[in-house]
Amino acid sequence: MNASQFKRIATRYLLPKLPGMALKGRLIYASPVDQLLCGYYFETSAFNPSTFVVIAFVQPLYVPFSTVSFTFGRRLSGASGDRWWDLADGEQRVMSGVLSDIEAQGPPILAVGKDPLTFARTAPQLVSSPLTIEARESIGYSYLAAGEYDLGRGELEAFIAEIPSESMDIPWVREMRERAVWLLAHAETNPASVATRMSEWRDQTLRAIKIIK
């Protein structure tokens, strides 16, 4: 399923039934976008281009990242795990099933992205327990974005403490830690600078994923 084919079937079968959603590439997302990206990504198989799986996800944009990410998301599933669809089984039938899955499984996931405070409080239900280091980072940022500085500092302190020393050889891990250290220092002394920086990171992520706010 190439991008133009997806655009055609999404426009025909999905967007009319999903008010408030917009289309970008293989992504259908809640529009307008503010601080969190909430949507459905259609992942095509590399082995069979007519086959795809739908991922419902929420992404806090103020955590800088270069692309859409599914840490806070799930592949929509059937009784036996991820549900892969094949357009060869009939476009209308397949897209009807896709829409049913989206309507049944998607809203509770996307509701987590209502705003940063909702995300901070409810995102743990979308990820493993105990929290991964990456999840703790996003929850910490979200408390800061919501103005809950004490809670944000607590999460980010735990995030930094959990990073194993051997992982610090990896550049992206070091960058994550350095960002958190900066936020911790400024959340204490200059919260306005934290809000400004996180707004810049949100715009940076939006540019990276080519969604105009």
Add this chain to the structure above:
Amino acid sequence: VRALGRSDLHTEVNYLNGRPVSGNTRGSVRLDVVEGPLDNPAAIYDLKTGSAQLTPERIQQIRSHLPIKAQNIPILEIRG
């Protein structure tokens, strides 16, 4: 793998810098099978055919993109 019907096995998963991402993400690693939750996988299975092998360099590349707590999980070759 899909025919096994196991809800803890996920096929065709990409990771970049600790996060699951889409399959066409530049610089990401594409994994044939992931066992466990995608945000915190428990094992990786790489399907190989013919003379292809899972090399130490490939294993290191995969580990460098997995979520931090999962960077020491088993990465296993499966022969097809």
